Amino acid sequence: xxxxxxxxxxxxxxxxxxxxxxxxxxxxxxxxxxxxxxxxxxxxxxxxxxxxxxxxxxxxxxxxxxxxxxxxxxxxxxxxxxxxxxxxxxxxxxxxxxxxxxxxxxxxxxxxxxxxxxxxxxxxxxxxxxxxxxxxxxxxxxxxxxxxxxxxxxxxxxxxxxxxxxxxxxxxxxxxxxxxxxxxxxxxxxxxxxxxxxxxxxxxxxxxxxxxxxxxxxxxxxxxxxxxxxxxxxxxxxxxxxxxxxxxxxxxxxxxxxxxxxxxxxxxxxxxxxxxxxxxxxxxxxxxxxxxxxxxxx
Numbered sequence: 001x002x003x004x005x006x007x008x009x010x011x012x013x014x015x016x017x018x019x020x021x022x023x024x025x026x027x028x029x030x031x032x033x034x035x036x037x038x039x040x041x042x043x044x045x046x047x048x049x050x051x052x053x054x055x056x057x058x059x060x061x062x063x064x065x066x067x068x069x070x071x072x073x074x075x076x077x078x079x080x081x082x083x084x085x086x087x088x089x090x091x092x093x094x095x096x097x098x099x100x101x102x103x104x105x106x107x108x109x110x111x112x113x114x115x116x117x118x119x120x121x122x123x124x125x126x127x128x129x130x131x132x133x134x135x136x137x138x139x140x141x142x143x144x145x146x147x148x149x150x151x152x153x154x155x156x157x158x159x160x161x162x163x164x165x166x167x168x169x170x171x172x173x174x175x176x177x178x179x180x181x182x183x184x185x186x187x188x189x190x191x192x193x194x195x196x197x198x199x200x201x202x203x204x205x206x207x208x209x210x211x212x213x214x215x216x217x218x219x220x221x222x223x224x225x226x227x228x229x230x231x232x233x234x235x236x237x238x239x240x241x242x243x244x245x246x247x248x249x250x251x252x253x254x255x256x257x258x259x260x261x262x263x264x265x266x267x268x269x270x271x272x273x274x275x276x277x278x279x280x281x282x283x284x285x286x287x288x289x290x291x292x293x294x295x296x297x298x
Contacts, residue, residue, distance in 0.1 A: 029132055030117070032140035041153055043115045046161045048153050056164045058148040061175040065163065066147060067225040068183040072216055073190060074108040077147070082109045082138040083131075110134050112150045151175075156189050157197045170200060180226055180234035181241055184216040185209075203242050210247045214238065214254055 038049035049055055058066070070077045076084050087105040106114070113133040118126055137146060156166035163186070167175045171182050178186070188209055189196045199209040217238065221231035239248045 029136045030140070031136070035137065035140055035149075036145075039116075041115055042117050042119060044155065044161060046115075046153055048116070048149070054162050054164050055152050056162070056175050058144055058151070061148075061151055061163055062178045062183065064180055064220075064226060064230070065175060065178045065183040065186070066151075068180075068187045068216060068220060069151065069190070070108070070147070071219060071223060071225055072187040073111070077108050078143050080107060082134040083107060107134075108150050109137050109146055112146060112153070113137055115153050116149075154190065155193050156186060157193045157200075160193070179237070180217060180220060180230050181213065181237045184213045184220070184234075185241075187216055188212045199242065204244060205242050205247065210243060213241075214251070218254060 036050065038047070038052070040047055047054075050057075074084065076087075084105065084107050087107075090105065110130060113130050117133055118130055141149070152162045152164070154163075155161055156163070157169065160166050160169055163175045163178075166186055167173050167178055167182075170185070171178070173182070196206075196209060199205045205213070217231065217234045220226045220234075221228070226234070235251055235254065239251055243251070
């Protein structure tokens, strides 16, 4: 009798937890009206408002910037329904093999869901809520609307959210003027913008930043996102894009889609992870002091 009561109590507790979770998720799932309205994001408290001073329509963001972000962040963006299952499987395997969380498998839609409505917590419940919100976003918005929202809310550096503030902060340009190398630089920042932006403040590309930008430019050409003329122009610009003499010597011999470039970039990223956090704090303090460096000499 006592064991029966315990079982009933356990089932009741599970039932109420499930119901509570379902209600919480239902209250968080947005509809199209909410998604297209003005609101403050949960992740970074960013005011996202179409027509606002820092909001820019997709039509006013350079095509090369759009293509670069899609290629680097979510190459199957226009064909999947919110989830890239192959990437998720690969990420899970790498995380298990590494014994810790090393790699994410989030699509642009999932990243948007997280930025708009969730926190940085890496919990199973948060991932479940993220999945429900992702489905709603895919249901109510077109792919171009999703990409537009993403580019207006994603973090590009300390207190820099959205492509419009990023384009001005780093290059003193509007998003419509971003070229191949500038787009590659901004895409390079996305996995960890506070850390990877140190190249900007030191006026010198780190080994990881250089190889990553070089790889992105190569991939853009290899996968027909840019023309041969754009590719050759980008190679020339990269020589003066705060590259060291050693890095410049690599540019003329770079081949589109080089696997070696990807491998060495991964090695250099690991090296970047070992840099003392105090050094990163110094670069961020430089950013807040107003001594911003202009990569573009125009």
